[in-house]
Each structure stands twice: as structure tokens, then as C-alpha cells.
Amino acid sequence: MRKPYQICLLMLLVCLVPAVASAQSFRVQCPTSTITHPTATSNNSEPAYAGPTYAGTSGYPAAPAHVNGAIKCQQISGGDGYSTMGDGTQTYMFSFGPLSGISDIANGLPGTEFPSVFNTVTPGLLQPGDPATTGITYNGAVGLVPDRDALAAGSCTGLCLDGHVDPRQIMDVGVMNGNIPAPLMAIDEDDEFFLTLTNVGMIMRPDLFEQHTVHFHGYPNASSFYDGVPDASVAINIGASFTYYYLAPDAGTYFWHCHITPPEHLQMGMVGQLYVRPRQNRATGALYAALQQQQLDLRTKCDSTTDILCSNPLPAVNTGATGGGKYAYNDGDGSTAYDVEYPIQIHGFDPSFHFIGMTFNPEEFADMKDKFFLLNGRSYPDTVTPGPLQTQSADGVNHFSQPLPTIINIPAGKKALLRISDLDVTEYQTLASIGIPMNVVGINAKLLRDQAGNNLNYNTNSITLAGGESLDVILDATDTTKYPSGSVFYLYTPNLDHLSNDAENFGGLMTEVHIN
Amino acid sequence: MNATKTKKAISKTRLLLAAMVAMALLLPATAHGAAPGITGPTFNLTAQPAYISQPDGSMIYSWGYGCRVAPSGFAPAAISGATCPTMQVPGPTLIVTEGQTVTVNLANGLPTSAGNTSILFPGFSLTSTTGGVAGVLTQEAAPGGTVTYSFVAGTPGTRAYYSGTQGDLQVEMGLYGAIIVLPAAVPANCSTGLAASNLAAEAHWGEHDFRLSHAAYDHAKSCYDREYLFQFSEMDPDIHYQAQAQVAARAGCVAGAAGCSLNVATEPYHPAYFLINGRSMPDDMDPNYAVEYPHQPYNGNPHMHPGEQVLLRVIGQGRWQHPFHEHGNHVRILGRDGNLILSATDPTSLAGPLLFTTSTTPGLAFDGIFYWTAKGLNWDAYGHNPASGDASAKLSCTPDANGYNTSATAAINYFEWCQDHNKPMELAPFGDVPGGGPTTLPDPNLFTNGPWYGGSPYLGPDATLRATGCSAGTNAGPLAVNCGATGSTPPSGTIANSPSGEAGFAFMWHSHNEREITTNNIFPGGMLMMMLVDSREFVIDESN
Structure with missing residues (x-):
């Protein structure tokens, strides 16, 4: 229930900021070409x-000798919203929501788009709650409109899409559209990634003039400017946008989160997933030869004798594997090949902290205690509910609050890559597999391989992660005798008190693996 | 002293936050760090009580090891003003060399009611124990008594030492420390090639060498240019209040007499202080041996220049694990508890994992190598501008075999990543940096600056002053009127890392159990420190 004064305050903020600044406050950036990617088409x-x-x-x-990769763009909102817990509780969040790829996000896909998709004008007017409200199919940048002033002045021609947005559309869609996990991002090595964060304000907490940021967790050799730590950089105010710029780093499973008051904003839900696909996916012919090619570019080579922080030297054994598949890393030997992939983010919500976060009460950090244990923002049995979960927010509108189920569907005889990350802010979490071993191929976005090229991947049935860690697990179902079509396995936590949904002694950190 | 935990209101929390940031800003913008300690190989230690300071104003009753008499020496030599008080948390860092026979004489100066105390040296085999009384895990010193431990420092690396007597109470109270064993023979390659170039770059700017050695192990892959020691622990103040009250109630009691002992409940455990080297943020970023922390001499304040191989010596000294997240790059784990991890097929190759979050584990020490360069940003981190009239904006970049500018050891852009040299980031910059790049930065009025924001997206005072229109003389930009002593406005009025002073790239190194970056429920605090990557013209001085 919004109080009228809250709406007034928010509108005041939206109006005031442009009056102070000379530039437009909301805008998106998605150039069609750059120095690194000179040919727009x-x-x-x-x-x-x-x-x-x-x-x-x-x-x-x-x-460039060869132009590799492409341009990818994404827009997200920073604000608030509601989600539905496994026991049906409606829970308040500080959260990010999708402002591009809104249909892809609703379908469990990344909201990361090529310029040709991102730079398309919104078809008609989007409604609050979209795409849940009207079922519209649209993956461009919400709010993108021609710059009429520039058109009138003759400073641009044609569509005149220069990043100018209609703030009304941003607010209609962006307010209270928070997701848990935050919008999924996926890029390929050599891509340039333009990530626009639009701060729409937290309408349930008008007392907080909070900035938000994006911390691309694990980005190697990061610049502090784009690292998202507000103490060390800049943070975007309410009613404005900031575009982060990254050259895609080495392949791996990363994740992202807000870095403003982390014990508060992370617990409240500002956590998301991000992974980088390897160059090797785009290689044809021998994988070993493709990795040798990568040694010719000093940026992409891995020479263990001079660089202590690279993880994928040429493999000790040339397996003769050829490309054409999908891989977790540039392994050069096909050892990280998979057929289907599932990003899984572990998180925890402390319901009393969330209630306090909604009701202006004092927050305590030391005794924070999670009671909901989440895989992709859901507890069992919601983890195996197909499609997006929706939650009615305080604006009376249903929003897709939790777009990602965690049903692991593996075609019989195939392999699944689980990209597991953990952003719990209170304790370590264990995830175990019953019946089908976990083959750990990467940790913290690095291939498990020693400097001599020996693979160090290992089988286990249980992995433990802290908040701020990730690892890559392959579930290998190629043995159709052991893993026949129709069989069901479980991923669950042996932290047995985490198999609960608050007071319900049932649910929690658990999901199913289906061999199809 | 109030034994109940104060519950903070959010408004109060935020007020305190503002006050703490203001306090941090008052600090001189100098850098301090390294891995200081005392040298042996004979150490005369005592275990005593004292109060340690926390940034919420609390003085917490604690027990710690300290020096009974002046130690044989202090290291590194470049840090002056070193002290070793009779009680400190963590205990004195014992620095020895591989092969030495180490002798530790421990005197029990704890209150009589605290009973016996001792030291465990996990990873070493004691060759002899003299004096003391028999305990469960080792020989112990009775109240007022002594015990002597001897062992050979057989292999290099970082290890923990801590009390082996009633550890749930004594380790919690602060009885822990670190032993650093330096390799007997430093591999030759750790003093030649890039290691020598880095040293030459330091020397050009008058920087001291703060290392204890040139290598962490007897291994050619373990060279380093700079080092830091971080000990992670947590404190439940209720345990300390109970101990304090019981010790006071039993003052003057006779050892062994009925009732002359403590009965402190150490469960359930609710730590509210989360410490790096015995201090919470922002105290951890004050200097080593700062007078305001007489019993917490060691800080957590890492600095480095691009390309330097930085050795992290990290120990979990509490009873919990803490996911220590290093922003900026990965860490290669060299070894744990002095055990170097090597490839099964090639002993010249490392096999430890590469981690961006290095969990600290109770009683476990690890050594790891971190570095930062601008490799892969796809823009020139120094904002070089070939069209500028300013000579330092037009420096050259001559790549070595790995792509870095390492031949010009006296240049500001020593160790620049040359593939991105002169490459613009901004489409239309407003200062003296190149244009034509991929992005447009928002109007500075639309964002909020952090206290460690260097003032621009670029590295170092030269680049930042150019980027904000504050270059000197003929290159002064249109905004030069706004350029004051604290830097340029817009965008920054920061002091901790000012545009005209350090202007480094600041990275947060912290526990990713984010509730642990608080001090007794106040954010920010706890297990948090800012690591700064500094351009070469900023002199890193870890001595003050």
C-alpha cells in the first residue's frame, strides 16, 4: 500500500535530479560499433x-587481426519488490529487476542482448508488472525512444535512438519489479558488455536515498571505477542511470551484486548470476590447436612460467578433441564439455531482517539468521515449479518475482553443467547430490588445472560454498544404464536444518534432477 | 561495564557510519602495512591480560601473548618505531629462518584464576619441552610459572601458534599469533629479471623494501615483491565480560585453591566483533604500532603497484570460517601450513587453486600470490592522450614478452599493459584524456563519490588531474578553477585517496559473510580493509 506522500516524494526526486544536472538522468548505452568491434553489422x-x-x-x-566476440547490452533497475517464499510468505526485498530482455528473463534466459535487439523501441506502452501484466513479448531496452529534441535540431536522423529514454516507461516497469535472483547475465569472451543500472528508488522506503551499484564479482584486473564498491568509486543516485563497461573476462562462472551496505543490500536480495562462455565454443576443428591460437594474443595466452594467475595452460595431454560443442572453459581437451547448463545461485533470507527492512526498524547484523534457504530465489518445492513465479507487490500488480526454476533436465546420455554460486551473507552452505556424482571442473571462475597442464577435476557428491564463491559442476549422465530416461535424482543440503521453509519442517535447499 | 549487547537503531547506525567515515578521512594519506614481527630464534614471551580497543569505543578485556623482555630484533628493518608490548593481539609474529632451532620461553602472567596456559605449534615437531606442568595437549605454564618449547623450523611458510589450554576460552580471549619461516636459500630468479626491475622502480622513487625475504618457499615460483599478514578472528564480547567479572571476583585467590578458577560459558556463541590482526575497520587501516592501539600493533592496510607479486600470509585464528574476498584479482594458493602444493608430474609447477574468495579456516594458514595489472580492461588505465601538450600524457609503452612496459623502471607507467596503451574509454571526455571510446560517463551531479574514490576512472594523480581538467599550466582545463588542495571538483572532494595525492585504484578486501563487515552491529566495520593499487609516482611507505 503506497501512501500518497511516498509517491509525491518519489516524483519529486525524479523531477529534481534533472533540474540539477545538465544531462538527461535516465539513459541507456548500447553502441552498435566500437574501436574493438568496428563493423556494426x-x-x-x-x-x-x-x-x-x-x-x-x-x-x-x-x-584487430581478427575481430572476435560482439557487443552485448543489458539494462537493469535498482529498487525494491516482493517475492514469495516456499511457505507462501510474501517477502519484501531491495532488488534489481529487468529493464531489457524482459521476455527472455521471464523465460529463464539471460537479459543480455545484442545491439540489434537492445536498440528496439518499446512496442506500445508497457504496463506496470510487464511482461506479466500484458504478456507482451519484448527484449529491447525499456523506455528507449527517439530523441525528439535531437531530431528537431537536426543533430540526428533516422530512428535517432541515442540512448534517450522515456522516464515514464522506466518508472512504470521498473518500480517494484525486483527479482530474486537479479536478472541473469551471460556474455562471451571478447564481447564488450554495456550494462546500464537505472536507479528507480525504493518506493517502500522513501526515507532511504540509497544508491545502488553493480559489483562484477571476480572480474580479474578490475578497474576500481567499474568495480561497484561505493567507497572506492561512484554510485548512481535515484532517478539516474550509470553504464558499466566491461571487456568480457576469462570464461567462468561469476556473479554480481550490489555493493552498497553489503550486509543489508545482499541480505535483502540484490544478488544475481553472471557467466562468461569460452572462446572455445566458437572454435572449429581441433580444440588443442584453437588453444594454441589463443597463446598468440598476449591478452588470452596462459604461460605458467610468467603468469602465476592463469589457469588454462595447454593441457598435458592432447586428446585430439574437436570443437563444435559447449564448454565451461578453454580447456583445449574437451574436458569441460557439456550439453545443457543451469545457473544455480544459493542464497538465504532472514525473514525478520526483511520485515525490519520494510518497516523502518533498526537492523541488527551480528545475529542475522537465515530461515529461508534458496536456490535461484526459491525453496523446495517451488524450485521444481516450471516457469516464472509471480508475486503481487504493494502496488497491487503481479510481477514476475522469481523467474528461474531449478529443475535440472538432462537428456538421457548427456551432461549438464551446473554453474553454482553462493551469495549467502551469513553462513556456509552445502549442496549434495544423491545418485549422480558431481564432477567439479572449475572453482571461482577458474579451470581446475595445474601449471603443468594436468586436469585436477574431481568427483564428489557434496560441495560447500561460502557467500562470495562459485564453482562449476558437471553431472555426467552418459551412462544410460545407471541413469536411464525417466529417473529422478535430488540435489539437497545435508545442512539438515536448511531443509525447511521458516517454521515448516519441509522444503528448503533442495531440487530435482530429471533424466529425460 | 555493560554486559548486554546494545541494540542500535538504524538512524544511530547511519550517524555512526558518517562519524567513522569522517574519522577515516582525518587520517594522513600515507600507507602502512607489510608483515612486521620479532626475530629470534629465541623468544621470551609472556601471556597477560589487557584491554583492546574497538572502533565503537569499547575496550574489551582480553588475554594476549607479548614480549617479557625486549626481543632480539624487529623485522622488516625498514619499519621504525617497532614495539613488542607485554600483551598484544595477535601475539608477536615470530620470524625465523628455515633450519633454525627455535626456542620459546613462555611465562604465564594471566590472572591466577585463569589457570595454566601454553602454546601449540601445529606443523612443527617439538624437540624438547622444559619446565611447566603436564597438560592435555602439551606442557603448560602454571600461574606465575614458565615453560620452554624448542623445535626446528624445518620448512618455510606461514603457520599459526595458539594456546593449547582450554582453547575455547583462551584462543577466544586472544592467545594466538603467527610464525613466519623464511626460506634458507632464496631461488636465484627471485632477485633477477622482473624482480630486479621492480626493485629498481622502487628505488627510483625512494621506496624502501619492506620484504622479509624474496621468496615464500624454496621454490622459483614463490618469488614476491611485497607481503602482508592477515589474521582473521572473531570475538563474542559476552565471553570477555564474563571472564573479566569472574577474574575480578576471584582476585587474590591462590592457585589450586577451591574456587580459584573460571567458569565462563563459551556457548552459545554470538560474536559481534570481526577482526583482522586484532583490529576492526577502520582501525585496521591505521599504522602498525600506532600509539592509540598499545595492545594491537599490527594493521591491515595493503598497498601495491601494478605488476608487483604480492604475498598474502593469511591465518584463521577464530573458531569460524570467514570467506575472505579479494577484490581486484584472483589469488594463487602457494601452500597451506607451510606445505607447498606442487604438480604431481612436474615439481617446478604449482598446483594450488586460483581463488577470488579465500576462506580462512580455524587454525589454518595459507600463503598466496596476488597481483594487479590493467590487463584486459580494453582502455588505457592511465588515460594517456597522444594529442595532449603534457609530456606525461604522451609516455611510451614498450611491451616486454608478456605485453607490459617493464623496461622503463623510472616511468610513471612502469608495468602498463601496452595492448591498451592510448586506447580511449570515454566517448567525449571533459579533461585531458583521449576521446572516441565506447562509453559516456554520467553527469557527476548524478552520482555519489566514495571516500576512497581517486577522483577519476584513471590510475594515479597525473592521470586523474588531467581527466578532471586540473592539469598544471597550459594544459589546465576549463574546470581548473575548481581544483583545490583536496583534488578536483567535480567529481571528488575525497581525502583518503585524493586526486592530487594517491589517486590509486581502491579495492575492498573483506569477509563475504557480509554481516561480518560490521562492528557490534554497526556498518561499516569488522573484517574490511581497502587495498590500494598505486601508480608509481605515489611512494608506498609502510614504515609509519
């Missing part, structure tokens, strides 16, 4: 990997 798909971007040691302004 080539940036809307991933080209095959043909060789090093820069051979030798020469770099800019030398033209």
Missing part, C-alpha cells in the same frame, strides 16, 4: 573464432 552475432584479436605485442591503434 557484424556485432549482432558471435563470429567463429579464427585467431588472435591482436597478434604479437602491438595493440591499439593497430587494427
